[in-house]
Amino acid sequence: MQEQDPKVRATNFAEVACGYTLEDALREAERCLFCPDEPCIRGCPVEIDIPDFISKITEKNLRGAYETITDTNLLPAICGRVCPQESQCEGVCVVGNTLEPVAIGRLERFVGDLAIADGWESVPYVEPSGFRVAVVGSGPAGMACAADMAKAGCDVTVYEAFHEAGGVLKYGIPDFRLPNAVIDAEIEKLRQLGVTFECNTLVGRLFTVEELLTELGYHAVFIGTGAGAPSFMGIPGESLAGVLSANELLTRCNLMHARDFPEYDTPLQAGTRVAVVGAGNTAMDAMRVCLRLGAATVNCVYRRTRNEAPARAEELHHAEEEGIGFNWLTSPVEILGDEDNNVRAIRCQRMELGEPDESGRRRPLPVPDSEFEIDIDMVVYAIGTNANPILGQTSSLRLEQRGYIVTDESLATSIAGVWAGGDIVTGAATVIEAMGAGRKAAKEMKSYLGLRDTDVVYLPERAGSAGKRFGIDLQEHNYARVTA
Amino acid sequence: MCWFHELVAALFEIVRREDFSDVTYLLEIFHPRLAKAAKPGQFVIVMEHDRGERIPLTLADFDPERGTVTLVIQAVGKTTKEMQARCPVGTSLHALVGPMGNPSGIGDARKVVCVGGGLGVAPVYPQARAYKQSGAYVIGVIGFRSKELMFWEDRFRSVCDEFIVCTDDGSEGIKGVVTAGIEQALAQHSDIDEVVAIGPPIMMKFCAETTRPHGIRTVVSLNPVMVDGTGMCGGCRVKVGDQVKFACVDGPEFDAHAVDFDDLMARLRRFAASETAALERWQESCRVARGG
Numbered sequence: 001m002q003e004q005d006p007k008v009r010a011t012n013f014a015e016v017a018c019g020y021t022l023e024d025a026l027r028e029a030e031r032c033l034f035c036p037d038e039p040c041i042r043g044c045p046v047e048i049d050i051p052d053f054i055s056k057i058t059e060k061n062l063r064g065a066y067e068t069i070t071d072t073n074l075l076p077a078i079c080g081r082v083c084p085q086e087s088q089c090e091g092v093c094v095v096g097n098t099l100e101p102v103a104i105g106r107l108e109r110f111v112g113d114l115a116i117a118d119g120w121e122s123v124p125y126v127e128p129s130g131f132r133v134a135v136v137g138s139g140p141a142g143m144a145c146a147a148d149m150a151k152a153g154c155d156v157t158v159y160e161a162f163h164e165a166g167g168v169l170k171y172g173i174p175d176f177r178l179p180n181a182v183i184d185a186e187i188e189k190l191r192q193l194g195v196t197f198e199c200n201t202l203v204g205r206l207f208t209v210e211e212l213l214t215e216l217g218y219h220a221v222f223i224g225t226g227a228g229a230p231s232f233m234g235i236p237g238e239s240l241a242g243v244l245s246a247n248e249l250l251t252r253c254n255l256m257h258a259r260d261f262p263e264y265d266t267p268l269q270a271g272t273r274v275a276v277v278g279a280g281n282t283a284m285d286a287m288r289v290c291l292r293l294g295a296a297t298v299n300c301v302y303r304r305t306r307n308e309a310p311a312r313a314e315e316l317h318h319a320e321e322e323g324i325g326f327n328w329l330t331s332p333v334e335i336l337g338d339e340d341n342n343v344r345a346i347r348c349q350r351m352e353l354g355e356p357d358e359s360g361r362r363r364p365l366p367v368p369d370s371e372f373e374i375d376i377d378m379v380v381y382a383i384g385t386n387a388n389p390i391l392g393q394t395s396s397l398r399l400e401q402r403g404y405i406v407t408d409e410s411l412a413t414s415i416a417g418v419w420a421g422g423d424i425v426t427g428a429a430t431v432i433e434a435m436g437a438g439r440k441a442a443k444e445m446k447s448y449l450g451l452r453d454t455d456v457v458y459l460p461e462r463a464g465s466a467g468k469r470f471g472i473d474l475q476e477h478n479y480a481r482v483t484a
Numbered sequence: 485m486c487w488f489h490e491l492v493a494a495l496f497e498i499v500r501r502e503d504f505s506d507v508t509y510l511l512e513i514f515h516p517r518l519a520k521a522a523k524p525g526q527f528v529i530v531m532e533h534d535r536g537e538r539i540p541l542t543l544a545d546f547d548p549e550r551g552t553v554t555l556v557i558q559a560v561g562k563t564t565k566e567m568q569a570r571c572p573v574g575t576s577l578h579a580l581v582g583p584m585g586n587p588s589g590i591g592d593a594r595k596v597v598c599v600g601g602g603l604g605v606a607p608v609y610p611q612a613r614a615y616k617q618s619g620a621y622v623i624g625v626i627g628f629r630s631k632e633l634m635f636w637e638d639r640f641r642s643v644c645d646e647f648i649v650c651t652d653d654g655s656e657g658i659k660g661v662v663t664a665g666i667e668q669a670l671a672q673h674s675d676i677d678e679v680v681a682i683g684p685p686i687m688m689k690f691c692a693e694t695t696r697p698h699g700i701r702t703v704v705s706l707n708p709v710m711v712d713g714t715g716m717c718g719g720c721r722v723k724v725g726d727q728v729k730f731a732c733v734d735g736p737e738f739d740a741h742a743v744d745f746d747d748l749m750a751r752l753r754r755f756a757a758s759e760t761a762a763l764e765r766w767q768e769s770c771r772v773a774r775g776g
Contacts, residue, residue: 161714163531163538163579171712200496200581202714206521228716232728239723239747241754248717256537256711262765265537265563266711267758341750388715389733393586 006321010291013175013259016318017081020110029057031095032102039092040104045436046072050089050104057107066115069108074147075140075186075435077116078169080109081178083432084312116185126194129153131449134218136203136391139167140431141224141422143190144438145445149222150193152442152451157218158190159201164255168226169431171255172247174285176292177315180254204394213417220417220445223397223405224438227423229386233277237335242271242343246278246286246382253289271378274298275346277332278382279309284319286380291322298324299374303331303351303364329353331364333371335379345373385428402427411441419445496577499552504635507559508603509568510544516551518582524610525588525705525737528553529713531579532567539563540710542682542736543583544606553582556606556635562762569770584713585736588703590614593677597669599625599691600640601662601683602633607705608682609640616643623669623676624648627662627683631655662687663694676700681740685752689745702740706731708751719754723747 002018003009009016020028032054040050049068056065069076085091085105093101114120133149135142138160150156164170166183187197203209203225212218230245232238249268252258258268270293276286279302287298300319302309305328309316320326327348334347350370353362387403398406398414404427405420407413413420421437423429446452500512518528527542545554559568571577588611598612605626616622624644628634630653641647648665649657658664662683670676679702681691688704695702708731710720715733722731723744729735 161581162712163581171716200579202581202584205526205583206517206581228714229730229733230716230718232718232721234728238728239721239751241751245718248711248719251711251717257535261758262762264535265762267537267755267762269755269758341753390714393733 006318006323009176010288010322013292015179016176017106017314019113020106025057025107025110026060028103028107029054031099032058033094035094037094039094040089040102043089043092045088045430045432046439048072048089048108053111054102054104054107057111062111062114063120065111066120069111072439073108073432073435074144074189075112076108077112077182078140078178078186079432079435080105080107080112081182082169082173082312082430084430086313088432113182116182126151126153128155129449129451131155131219131451132157132217133445134159134212134216134221135224136209136212136221137167137224137226137422137424138165138187138197138199139224139226139422139434140169141226141424141434141438141441142167142222143187144435145222145224145419145421145442146195146438147190147193148439148442149220149445150190150195152446154219154449154451155196156194157196157198159203160197160199161202162255163199165197165199167224168228171251172282172285174250174254174289176288177285202390204390209391209395209397209415209418213415218417219449221419222438222441222445223391223413223418223420223424224422224434225388225391225424226434227385227404227428228388230381231384231386232381233332233383235332235334237337237343240335240337240343241341242269242377243335243379244381246276246282246380247385249286249289249380250282253293259289259293268293269378270294271343271376272296273376274378274380275301275332275374275376276380276382277301278384279304279306279311279316279326280382280384281311281315283380283382284311284315286382287319287324288322290378290380291324295378299376300324300326301330301332301346301348301374302326302328304353304361305329308361327374329364331366332379336373343377343379345375346379347371347373385423387424387427391424410444411437412444417448496580498571498573498575498577501571501573504556505633508556508633508635509559510554510556510606510635511567511571512552512554513577513580514552515580516548518580519546519551519553520548522546522553522583523587524590524614525607526583526585527607527707527713527736528555528580528582528584529710530555530567530577532563532570533578536566536578537563538579538711538713540584540707540713540732542607542705542707543610545610554606556603558603561759562766565763566766581713584732586734588614588680588737590618591678592618593620593701595621595623595673595676595678597623597625597666597676597679598644599627599662599666599679599681599683601627601681601687602629604681604683604687604705605636605640608680609636609643611680612640613643616645621645623673625650625662625665625669627651627665627687628656629653661690663690666691666694670695670698670700678703679740680704685745685749688740688743692740692743692745696741703737704740704743705736706738706743706748707736708748709754722751 053065053068090101135158256266257264350367351364357363419441422434502510544556600608627650708720711717720731725742
């Protein structure tokens with residue numbers, strides 16, 4: 001796939017990967033073996049029928065390919081860009097045993113982009129069910145849940161605290177990786193399905209989760225508020241000006257357009273020599289944003305090695321290409337300031353890997369007398385996030401020790417009629433895993449409401465099933481009519 | 485569509501405005517659900533237009549009957565000056581979200597001193613009123629640079645059992661800052677349970693030092709730089725005792741005797757250079773627009 005030249009792209013916010021042309025896509029699709037085992041489907045958290053959509057691409061039936069993907073994934077243009085394919089579908093691709101695996105993510109993105117460009121709609125006829133569903137949080141988990149519930153005929157309202165919908169896709173992931181226009185297009189598709197987005201609404205404080213069910217009259221609620229609270233290390237110097245979380249940096253830059261200051265009012269004092277602590281996708285995003293904001297040097301500081309870095313392979317590769325300096329086996333011990341309260345340097349120590357810890361990765365241990373300083377004027381923390389505390393503070397939802405919402409295996413919370421999924425249940429994970437959780441919760445919510453999927457054809461019940469219709473007990477009087 | 489959606493769709497319209505001075509103005513905004521949910525001590529985040537910044541403002545009042553919330557704003561930077569110029573009655577804000585933060589713990593204190601310095605008079609007023617309604621004996625202390633800048637004196641006085649006015653230049657009440665008022669209250673009452681102080685950080689710092697020797701529980705409301713107000717950016721982190729707290733979700737009110745005010749003041753200057761540049765650029769564009 002064509003990419004912008006590293007030297008050029010490090011100065012702009014345009015997308016790095018240019019996307020496939022039709023010829024590229026056909027050539028790549030031909031590489032699929034259509035093996036009978038189909039490991040890629042099992043490798044996908046939402047089980048997209050990957051061989052089917054690829055075979056439709058080879059037949060140039062692109063609309064058909066789009067419909068196959070959107071049977072299970074409403075947001076192909078997003079997932080094609082941000083899924084960690086190397087550890088999912090592409091990681092188990094049989095072609096990958098000997099050659100490069102089939103670029104499933106790029107093919108998915110190609111189909112998703114085409115759908116946006118050509119304005120394809122796959123708005124099914126939906127029989128209104130009369131049920132009202134509230135979704136808290138407009139990120140990937142909430143969007144996926146809202147889509148499924150809307151398709152089942154529910155009147156869905158998505159609540160978002162920010163002034164724009166999209167959650168982490170909007171505030172967190174920068175434009176060069178996932179353009180805002182793509183997110184807006186996918187949100188527009190949800191609107192066409194009948195989903196209402198209510199921004200500027202802080203659930204928990206404006207009304208509580210319990211009030212959604214009582215006063216506001218929703219029949220079911222899904223919570224996908226994410227794990228947005230940033231972590232700091234607690235080392236000296238963290239309150240200096242110029243020390244900030246990756247969340248703050250990215251939100252200022254992406255959602256609030258601080259990169260266009262003063263055309264936009266939100267400021268961001270960009271550093272010229274930056275250290276970013278952490279080596280996940282958020283760290284890569286933060287480093288590459290700093291580079292694009294004009295930093296002369298950007299250093300990654302990570303206490304383990306490249307092998308343990310949690311970032312997507314492509315992001316790490318792109319960051320290296322763009323000239324980020326990587327300090328593996330390095331951990332900060334203190335941030336040093338000058339007399340004006342600005343950052344002057346970061347003092348680090350060398351680490352070495354010891355025995356594996358509970359995560360299975362080898363535990364980093366400090367090397368004695370190995371401290372050294374890096375001269376910098378900005379430090380960005382990208383070392384993980386914690387559960388957002390607001391719903392815990394304001395509802396009777398049962399939480400586990402660290403503040404994440406407790407659910408059973410069906411994602412039901414301790415409040416009847418309320419489900420939760422995504423990072424607020426599992427801790428920080430991926431976009432597609434959050435979407436998978438949103439869809440799983442939607443399935444359970446439909447079952448709770450007595451709704452059956454409209455895309456499933458139910459056979460008339462045989463004799464002897466008196467008192468049942470479509471396999472649903474008539475005592476359970478909330479069933480929807482299924483239209484073929 | 486239920487009633488709530490229709491009301492939110494009414495888009496944060498400014499229904500009343502009052503200008504207390506050249507720099508201080510009041511906006512009353514229609515948002516019935518927010519007016520119903522708001523409690524003393526909470527704040528909102530406002531965006532004036534779609535290219536604006538998100539600024540946190542502590543609620544000065546809320547009226548469930550009228551369905552409105554009230555903000556008192558000081559025009560100090562580009563955003564607040566622009567709002568002063570562009571927000572007459574009938575216009576709408578681009579965004580208004582809240583109530584945010586934990587409500588004040590209007591506890592069982594029987595005798596309370598409520599201190600408001602300058603703009604801080606506005607956010608401390610709902611607390612004085614709540615204490616009054618809870619049956620406490622409320623001593624109000626307000627401080628301004630001079631008499632011309634005073635606002636809400638009558639309103640504040642109406643919820644207080646005692647009322648002390650301080651001005652820096654002595655043009656009204658005691659000549660001096662609010663700590664002089666607190667000293668006076670402390671001298672006359674030996675049974676004060678709590679002091680609530682809201683104002684500039686330096687004022688709150690000295691209020692804390694005034695009450696510290698007396699061991700009286702003192703609460704301050706902090707307003708550091710923040711982006712989202714939901715615990716997500718971490719920009720509003722403050723040092724309280726040996727812990728780091730996020731003012732938006734752990735506060736905004738904290739024990740004044742544990743807050744590191746010097747750290748707070750240093751962090752408030754984080755964007756000083758950008759703020760100055762934005763203000764100068766905006767003022768220049770205003771001059772050009774006027775043809776001057």
